[in-house]
């Protein structure tokens with residue numbers, strides 16, 4: 806097999822330079838790879854299923870940039886994908902500084918004092934629209950008429966996925 810070379814002129818039509826994943830050949834990292842904006846998770850799964858027999862593997866790099874997360878789209882998750890591990894989750898919290906990671910590293914949460922009940926419910930409505938457009942939904946807790954807690958975890962896999970961080974970053978943009 807010829808030396809497997811990669812550059813920033815990858816197949817995806819995104820700005821060069823940003824790396825979403827690394828491809829390794831026989832466990833040796835060979836270079837950066839850009840992933841498609843949509844369905845990146847299933848692309849990585851399919852690539853690895855097909856090319857593992859020749860020693861190639863894609864390892865996606867979870868982003869720690871809020872801006873990058875806000876450009877992404879959630880990937881429908883029906884289970885069968887690994888959860889983000891605690892160390893990666895802790896690193897990704899950098900992108901969503903208003904959020905906290907729970908002790909089990911399976912959920913991220915944000916607490917907001919919306920000021921009054923009407924504002925809190927209006928915020929819930931806006932979050933609901935965002936969640937529906939992403940196909941990924943937070944658990945919402947409104948207590949004390951104005952205190953809203955937003956919990957994000959990926960129920961299908963019983964832990965965190967990049968979807969949770971994408972929605973969290975978009976909620977932050979929505980709140981401002």
Ligand SMILES: C[C@H](O)[C@H](O)[C@H]1CNC2=NC(N)=NC(=O)C2=N1
Nearest residue numbers: 881882940941942958959960961
């Ligand atoms: C088919 C659809 O993508 C799945 O049912 C989605 C819906 N929204 C979801 N939201 C969250 N938080 N976790 C999920 O596993 C989930 N699954």
